[in-house]
Amino acid sequence: MSACFDLLHSDNLSSARRGVLQTRRGPIETPVFMPVGTQATVKGILPEALKEIGAQIILANTYHLFLRPGHDLVERAGGLHEYMNWDRPILTDSGGFQVFSLGDLRSIDEEGVVFQSHLDGSSHKLTPELSIAVQEALGADIIMAFDECIPYPSTREYTDESTALSGRWAKRCKQARKDDDALLFGIVQGGMFPDLRQRSAEELIEIGFDGYAVGGLSVGEGAELMYEMMEQTLPHLPVDAPRYIMGVGTPENLVEAVSRGADMFDCVMPTRNARNGVLFTGFGKISIKQARYREDREPIDPDCSCYVCRHYSRSYLRHLYQSNEILASVLNTHHNLHYYLDLMARMREAIATDRFDEFKTDFYAKRQPE
Amino acid sequence: MSACFDLLHSDNLSSARRGVLQTRRGPIETPVFMPVGTQATVKGILPEALKEIGAQIILANTYHLFLRPGHDLVERAGGLHEYMNWDRPILTDSGGFQVFSLGDLRSIDEEGVVFQSHLDGSSHKLTPELSIAVQEALGADIIMAFDECIPYPSTREYTDESTALSGRWAKRCKQARKDDDALLFGIVQGGMFPDLRQRSAEELIEIGFDGYAVGGLSVGEGAELMYEMMEQTLPHLPVDAPRYIMGVGTPENLVEAVSRGADMFDCVMPTRNARNGVLFTGFGKISIKQARYREDREPIDPDCSCYVCRHYSRSYLRHLYQSNEILASVLNTHHNLHYYLDLMARMREAIATDRFDEFKTDFYAKRQPE
Numbered sequence: 001m002s003a004c005f006d007l008l009h010s011d012n013l014s015s016a017r018r019g020v021l022q023t024r025r026g027p028i029e030t031p032v033f034m035p036v037g038t039q040a041t042v043k044g045i046l047p048e049a050l051k052e053i054g055a056q057i058i059l060a061n062t063y064h065l066f067l068r069p070g071h072d073l074v075e076r077a078g079g080l081h082e083y084m085n086w087d088r089p090i091l092t093d094s095g096g097f098q099v100f101s102l103g104d105l106r107s108i109d110e111e112g113v114v115f116q117s118h119l120d121g122s123s124h125k126l127t128p129e130l131s132i133a134v135q136e137a138l139g140a141d142i143i144m145a146f147d148e149c150i151p152y153p154s155t156r157e158y159t160d161e162s163t164a165l166s167g168r169w170a171k172r173c174k175q176a177r178k179d180d181d182a183l184l185f186g187i188v189q190g191g192m193f194p195d196l197r198q199r200s201a202e203e204l205i206e207i208g209f210d211g212y213a214v215g216g217l218s219v220g221e222g223a224e225l226m227y228e229m230m231e232q233t234l235p236h237l238p239v240d241a242p243r244y245i246m247g248v249g250t251p252e253n254l255v256e257a258v259s260r261g262a263d264m265f266d267c268v269m270p271t272r273n274a275r276n277g278v279l280f281t282g283f284g285k286i287s288i289k290q291a292r293y294r295e296d297r298e299p300i301d302p303d304c305s306c307y308v309c310r311h312y313s314r315s316y317l318r319h320l321y322q323s324n325e326i327l328a329s330v331l332n333t334h335h336n337l338h339y340y341l342d343l344m345a346r347m348r349e350a351i352a353t354d355r356f357d358e359f360k361t362d363f364y365a366k367r368q369p370e
Numbered sequence: 371m372s373a374c375f376d377l378l379h380s381d382n383l384s385s386a387r388r389g390v391l392q393t394r395r396g397p398i399e400t401p402v403f404m405p406v407g408t409q410a411t412v413k414g415i416l417p418e419a420l421k422e423i424g425a426q427i428i429l430a431n432t433y434h435l436f437l438r439p440g441h442d443l444v445e446r447a448g449g450l451h452e453y454m455n456w457d458r459p460i461l462t463d464s465g466g467f468q469v470f471s472l473g474d475l476r477s478i479d480e481e482g483v484v485f486q487s488h489l490d491g492s493s494h495k496l497t498p499e500l501s502i503a504v505q506e507a508l509g510a511d512i513i514m515a516f517d518e519c520i521p522y523p524s525t526r527e528y529t530d531e532s533t534a535l536s537g538r539w540a541k542r543c544k545q546a547r548k549d550d551d552a553l554l555f556g557i558v559q560g561g562m563f564p565d566l567r568q569r570s571a572e573e574l575i576e577i578g579f580d581g582y583a584v585g586g587l588s589v590g591e592g593a594e595l596m597y598e599m600m601e602q603t604l605p606h607l608p609v610d611a612p613r614y615i616m617g618v619g620t621p622e623n624l625v626e627a628v629s630r631g632a633d634m635f636d637c638v639m640p641t642r643n644a645r646n647g648v649l650f651t652g653f654g655k656i657s658i659k660q661a662r663y664r665e666d667r668e669p670i671d672p673d674c675s676c677y678v679c680r681h682y683s684r685s686y687l688r689h690l691y692q693s694n695e696i697l698a699s700v701l702n703t704h705h706n707l708h709y710y711l712d713l714m715a716r717m718r719e720a721i722a723t724d725r726f727d728e729f730k731t732d733f734y735a736k737r738q739p740e
Contacts, residue, residue, distance in 0.1 A: 040689060044696040069689045073665055077685060085681040295443055311455040315447060319410060319439045326414040326699050 004183055004210050005242045011356045015234070015261035018351040021211070021242050023057075023141045024181045025081075025089040030242060030263040031351075033254065033344045034059045034091060035337055036271060039068070040084045043271050044333035047086045053306065053338040054345060057089040057141075059266045062134050063098030067117050067124075071137040079139030091266075092140035094131045094173075094187075097215075097247070100149040108148065110165070128172040136179045144213065145173040147187045152219040159191035167203040174207050183210035185244060191216060192225060194232035201236035211242035214262075218248045227256055234261045251280060251343055255363055258347050259356070270340045274332035277321045280339040282366045286314075288332070293318045306338035374553055374580050375612045381726045385604070385631035388721040391581070391612050393427075393511045394551045395451075395459040400612060400633040401721075403624065403714045404429045404461060405707050406641060409438070410454045413641050414703035417456045423676065423708040424715060427459040427511075429636040432504050433468030437487050437494075441507040449509030461636075462510035464501045464543075464557075467585075467617070470519040478518065480535070498542040506549045514583065515543040517557045522589040529561035537573040544577050553580035555614060561586060562595060564602035571606035581612035584632075588618045597626055604631045621650060621713055625733055628717050629726070640710045644702035647691045650709040653738045656684075658702070663688040676708035 009018040021028040035042045035050060038061045042050060050058065060080060065071055077083045080090055096113075099105065103115035103124075112127030131146035147166035150159055166189045177184055186204035190197035204212060214233050217226050230245065237243050244264035245257050254265055270280065277288045281301035286293075288300075299309035300317065308317075308331045320328035350359035379388040391398040405412045405420065408431045412420060420428065430450060435441055447453045450460055466483075469475065473485035473494075482497030501516035517536035520529055536559045547554055556574035560567035574582060584603050587596050600615065607613050614634035615627050624635055640650065647658045651671035656663075658670075669679035670687065678687075678701045690698035720729035 039693045039695060040686070041693075041695050041697045044700075046697070046700070068693060069664070069685070073685070076665065077667060077683065083683070083686050294439070295446065297447060313447065313453070315439070315443070316410070316453055323409045323411075323438060325409060325411050326696060327411045327416070329696055330414075330416070330700065 005240060007240055009352055011259075011351050012354060013357045014259040014360075016259050016347070016351045016356045017261055017263065018348055019242065019263060021183075021263070023089045023183060025087065025141050028056045028089060029348055031254075031258045031344055031347055032056055032264050033340045034264065034266040035340075036061075036266055036268045037084070037086075037090075038268075039064050040074070040080060042333075042337075044275065044329040045271075045337065047084070049307075049334055050086075050337070051088070053334065054341045055088070055337070057091060058086060059091050059093065060138065060140070061098060062092045062095035062131060062138070063102065063126075065092075065138060066095060066126075066134050067119055071134040075137040075139070081139055089141040090139070091142035092135040092138055092144065093246075094144040094146040095126055095134065096131070096147045097149050099126055100151075110168075112146075113148075128169040129176040132173050132176040132178075132184075136177075136182065140182055142183045142185060142211070143177070143179075145170045145184065145186045145209070147189060147215060149219075150189060150191045150216050152192070152216075152221050154191050156191075156193055156196075159189075159193055159196055163189040163191070163196050163200050167200060170204055170209075171207050174209070185209055185211040185213050185242075187213040187215040187246070188233055188237070189216050190233070192221060192229060194229070197229065197233045198236050201233060205238060209241070211244060211264075212237045213244040213246050213264075215246050217245060218253070218267075223253065223256075226253070227260065230257055230260045230262065251340070251363075254340075254343060255347070255360060258351075259360060265344075270336035271333050274336040275329045277328070277332065279317075279332060280336050283368045288314060288318050288321050290318075300335055301339075304335070304339070304342075306335050306342075308332075308335040308338075375610060377610055379722055381629075381721050382724060383727045384629040384730075386629050386717070386721050386726045387631055387633065388718055389612065389633060391553075391633070393459045393553060395457065395511050398426045398459060399718055401624075401628045401714055401717055402426055402634050403710045404634065404636040405710075406431075406636055406638045407454070407456075407460075408638075409434050410444070410450060412703075412707075414645065414699040415641075415707065417454070419677075419704055420456075420707070421458070423704065424711045425458070425707070427461060428456060429461050429463065430508065430510070431468060432462045432465035432501060432508070433472065433496075435462075435508060436465060436496075436504050437489055441504040445507040445509070451509055459511040460509070461512035462505040462508055462514065463616075464514040464516040465496055465504065466501070466517050467519050469496055470521075480538075482516075483518075498539040499546040502543050502546040502548075502554075506547075506552065510552055512553045512555060512581070513547070513549075515540045515554065515556045515579070517559055517585060519589075520559060520561045520586050522562070522586075522591050524561050526561075526563055526566075529559075529563055529566055533559040533561070533566050533570050537570060540574055540579075541577050544579070555579055555581040555583050555612075557583040557585040557616070558603055558607070559586050560603070562591060562599060564599070567599065567603045568606050571603060575608060579611070581614060581634075582607045583614040583616050583634075585616045587615060588623070588637075593623065593626075596623070597630065600627055600630045600632065621710070621733075624710075624713060625717070625730060628721075629730060635714075640706035641703050644706040645699045647698070647702065649687075649702060650706050652736045658684060658688050658691050660688075670705055671709075674705070674709070674712075676705050676712075678702075678705040678708075
């Protein structure tokens with residue numbers, strides 16, 4: 001099942017790994033960060049700019065596109081790639097996470113989930129079969145199994161039952177799959193219970209997927225517990241398949257997850273923070289709205305090579321933010337995504353040259369306390 | 371005074387003219403449209419994209435930059451060009467129009483205008499001398515004289531007195547000028563009274579400016595009266611100096627003004643309309659939010675060659691607009707400015723090849739009733 005993944009190199013001091021994920025729209029160098037393009041657009045950045053800063057793949061949200069403009073419309077338009085002018089790979093989530101976090105949940109049973117749209121209150125039912133059909137209609141290159149997202153904290157009993165249900169749904173997702181050229185990933189659940197994580201992983205491996213995601217992390221459990229859950233989960237996954245930590249995270253989270261053997265990530269943090277004026281740098285986050293930047297003629301990060309840092313000062317970016325200008329979001333998004341993608345590129349390089357440990361030491365040494 | 375302008379060709383069937391305006395940052399081919407960059411940014415478009423679509427010069431608003439971030443700060447940052455990453459010419463308005471339209475006007479006397487900021491209510495005084503100093507601090511390549519903007523309708527008595535005051539202010543602006551490398555334009559007022567327009571023009575010519583603007587149009591008087599005022603004003607201006615119609619207008623307004631001998635224009639219409647989902651095409655305006663475009667796979671304008679029309683459908687642009695996405699404003703702005711700049715380029719070409727009449731017939735023939 002995992003012929004799609006070539007493990008190129010493993011770090012000798014950590015579990016970090018360098019690989020290549022083959023998709024029908026070309027190879028993806030891992031570890032990789034996937035910018036989030038919720039509504040058929042990565043907010044505030046053009047596809048050409050995404051390519052310029054090295055985005056290899058983006059994520060699109062099935063829940064949002066199912067509701068608006070509708071997967072049927074996107075399919076008739078030639079698929080999501082054509083619709084949004086993006087010809088590199090797209091991974092779609094299953095819609096599960098948003099059904100539970102955004103929709104007004106009505107009921108969940110063995111068959112699926114009934115929810116009301118956050119847009120207009122209309123009632124919809126999402127099942128494993130429909131989730132796969134929607135993702136295939138969108139033309140996703142990587143499709144995620146439909147699962148129940150477990151709130152944090154949850155009891156062992158609830159987590160046990162939910163994880164078992166997600167396991168049965170994962171099997172139905174595999175059976176529902178029609179587009180064999182797309183990759184299908186299963187999602188390990190199990191909450192914060194290591195034995196349930198292990199059982200979930202084993203069930204998914206038994207079913208057999210092209211890759212394996214770890215869901216239900218970064219839900220409020222704190223970084224230490226999250227890292228522990230990664231450690232309790234990743235070793236149970238096949239070494240020759242890609243491993244995707246969903247919805248994670250901060251730059252520190254990415255470095256720690258890579259060092260624990262994770263290959264793929266997505267998170268709204270770089271794009272959402274950008275729109276709120278929070279910018280990532282090698283020395284930590286800065287909030288561009290602060291008065292201290294009023295006349296600061298330095299770029300966001302003097303060590304950054306991105307378009308924004310080459311052409312604009314902190315003073316100008318603060319002015320744009322204070323003036324509620326569209327270019328504030330555009331420039332901040334460009335810089336933050338460049339930071340995330342560059343961070344991944346530097347990790348790939350470090351792993352390939354057996355200097356990941358050195359990279360990590362340097363990464364932490366440069367950061368200033370917030 | 372008008373050594374800055376080369377009149378290359380005059381149309382034989384109309385008053386349309388093709389010229390080149392020389393500035394310290396290079397030549398500007400006229401007739402020209404200047405995108406409006408109010409707050410040190412043309413809303414929703416990067417400088418590189420502005421260049422790609424052929425923007426030769428942009429306009430910046432003295433009133434806004436005076437209040438935020440402050441012309442002193444911009445000057446210390448190396449000037450507006452450096453601050454906003456734009457190395458082509460910039461024309462600044464005098465601040466007069468915004469003082470009268472945005473500020474909370476306190477008093478106007480011979481010396482100048484006291485007003486309260488629309489941002490924080492703080493009190494400021496703007497005089498002809500300060501307006502020139504602010505524009506020079508910003509580093510403008512073309513500086514506008516400070517004038518009083520006359521409301522429409524206004525009595526002859528009010529218009530007479532106001533126009534005389536603006537004339538005295540124009541003289542003080544010329545005397546206050548220090549940056550001899552920048553061009554200084556006077557502004558003809560006179561409201562809707564042809565003899566006052568003529569007197570204003572003659573006063574300004576007596577003072578002597580590098581170029582002459584026509585202010586106080588497109589203030590609610592209707593297209594026919596506006597065209598009549600152009601006809602009553604432009605012939606009184608030197609044939610060898612650039613003529614700038616301020617704050618105008620629709621595509622039709624531009625064609626009509628060019629045919630009456632105008633060379634320069636600015637207007638927020640293409641950028642503001644873009645953010646409201648109103649798009650310009652060769653067959654007229656369309657409102658992209660309309661349900662009829664929900665699944666329309668055509669580009670905005672099938673005859674348009676811009677980046678947006680080459681890559682995106684009306685359906686996708688409607689989806690972005692309905693979803694309140696940043697890229698809705700970005701893509702719509704790009705298209706609308708391309709339309710305006712391309713319209714000017716086609717007029718320049720038509721004048722140069724003695725086919726302006728043909729161009730104008732074709733321009734109107736393609737438009738559909740709204």
